[in-house]
Amino acid sequence: MRVFVKNMRGQALMPCSQRKARLLLKQKKAKIVGYKPFTIQLTYATGEAKQEVTVGVDEGARHIGIAVVSKDKVLAKGEIELRQDVHSLLMTRVQYRRSRRFRKTRYRKARFLNRRKPEGWLPPSIQAKLDANFAWVDKFCNLVPNPKLRIEVGKFDTAKMINPEIQGVDYQHGQTYGYYDVRYYVFARDEYTCQVCKKKGKILHTHHIVYRSEGGTDRADNLITVCTDCHTSENHKQGGILWKWMKEHKKVKQYKESPFMNTLRIRTFRKYPDAEITYGSETSPKRKDLGLEKTHYNDAVAITGVESINENAEDVFYIKQFRKKKRSLHEATPRKGRKAPNATQKRNSKNTKKLRGWHLNDEVACFGKRGWISGFTGTSSAYIVDGDGQYIQMPNKNYKQVTLSNATKICHNNTWQYFVAS
Template sequence: MRIFVMNMRGDPLMPCTQKKARILLKEGKAVIYKYDPFTIQLTYATGETKQDCHIGIDTGSKHIGMAITSENKVLFKGEIELRQDVKSNIDTKHIYRRSRRNRKTRYRQPRFLNRKRSDKWLPPSLQNRVDHTFHWIDTFCSLVSDPILHIEVGKFDTAKMINPEINGVDYQHGQTYGFFEERYFVFARDNYTCQCCGKSKDKILQTHHIIYRSNGGTDRVDNLITVCTDCHTSKNHQKGGILYKWQEQHKKVKQYKEPPFMNAIRKRIFARYPNAHTTYGSETTPHRKELGLEKTHYNDAITISGITNIKEDPKEWLLIKQFRKKKRSLHEATARKGRKEPNCFQKRNSKNTPFYRGFYLNDKVKVFGHGQIGYITGFTSGGAYVKNVDGEYITIPNKSYKQVSIKYLKLLSHNNNWQYVVKSAV
């Protein structure tokens, strides 16, 4: 994987090899400009001969593939993993706020429709992903000189994905057309029969979410089934219950969260990058197979960049993950483990402390005696919690607790809200 280079004025030049970058740094002809992605800046005047650089972007709702190519050589490739917890965090904040307002607070008149929304408004969960997609496109465009941008977009017809035979006025009707409520459509679809016990006579029927809403399930009729009151109990919702097992067996219930996001970002890409070359997945797949590349996000990005023949393809690629660094919840619905009294004085839990003894949340550290590299996710009195990139705790050998003492940690870099891991392609 090539190293990005800046000239003395801070303008981008052609990326160089890792060997050349080490030599320049050792001889004092360059200094480190940025650690992630690793970039150096020259300390002497040099020629500025440049070749055409193509940047391929594989947009997505969960992962973004990025690649930089030039003269049939892959200079850089990587993936960005976007956050998927924005909606759940907002829901949690909503619950805390409502309970706080109803707990010995002054009366206040309810406010409705007091938020101004423009035509470009998006829900926070979508807006977060749109903003960070544009952020990384702009970031990589600033690392190479006069790049040619290639972006894959998607256009989806959600109604046709649900019913391939839909046509004409059926788009206005929907699945539940002609039924008083969605529940009656679900009853009729399931022939007024409980889907757990198979009984229908003399039973009071209810609708049940196959994937619980607390686990990300939606209110779509595809996620609803008919159950009777004998089966629809709190016991059956718990682990080992019939409904819980049903959820485990139907984890692949079709969800339609990604198509609306891809439709929304497509219009915004056209408006923000009018000179970019756009393509679609139907064109990317056959071209990728011609190049002999496996199905990955960064390989799709290589294909999207318009490369026709690969002469050089590095084995290393960069994984970038977003980290939720700031935890602002001071009022908690229930006291956390270890806290004997409710949080009545707005004291932040020690795990939410942003820094401790020179270390900050999400710092990249090395654990002495263990040899593993991880990221700080929280602090305790005298120690910290360290997780690897896969979210697993790194602990001291022969110890059962998760905390790692500060004296066993060596700081590698501050990362702010992003985690960077160099991986090898299989």
């Protein structure tokens, strides 16, 4: 992966090799101005020869693929993972506030008719993904000189994805149209097959994936077909298959990403009117012609329109967005170890942001592994997770805490985890 370069005025130049960047830094001819991705700034005037550079972007609801290509050379490529927890966190906030309003408190005037949504408003879960897509496109476009931007967007007909034969007035009918109720729609969707034992011809039930006692709804996407033999109290209890489904939020056939991609496509047209737009039907054959395997960053390489590759970056960067700080004032279940009731807790004392010079999401090396600090405990310990979200534990210990004296700080991070894999 090449190193991005800026001149003395902060303007982007052509990326250089890692070896050349090391020599410039050693000779004090450059200084480091960014680590994610690694960027240097020259401290002396130099020629500014520039070649044609194309930035390819594979937009998505869960992952973004980005590649920077110049002629037949892939200068940088990587993948970005977006947050998927915004909606669930907002629903949790709604529950906290609703329960708070129903307690014995002073009367507060209702506020459901005095707020208007501005033009172009989108739900926060969608807006967060849009902002992340555009922020990283702008980030990489600002790192190279005069980039040519090519973006792959998606255009989906969700109704036709559900029913390929749909036409005319059928678009005005919902998924459950023609069924006696939602229950029979769920049976038809699952082809009258128990989703536990995969058998037909049995007495069937519609099971709530998230139990109603846990806040589950009666929507079709929270219902699944289970036979009488599998719909038992044992399977509902901890350790049972139905309990496992609830904890893992088992997914049924859903089409959430399709409407988002349609929204993203329209906003992309407005945000980047000069960008070249392509579609997945064009990207896939190009990627196969280049002999690249199916990944988001390889799709981005194909999106750039490169005809052949003579130099392909061996390193791939991975970026993951996450929630850094919990700021809610109220909790359904107060944590242990509180010295004061939840009602009197201050916002800034509910989570420990830093401890003895360590901060949340600092990248650290520990027991031969690389990870990030996900939380602090006590006066000298922390929880450290690796790139797969698994806790790094001390050898021969069952608990998850790691003493900070056993960790070495690599760098400080904000709300993004960044690492490069060879």
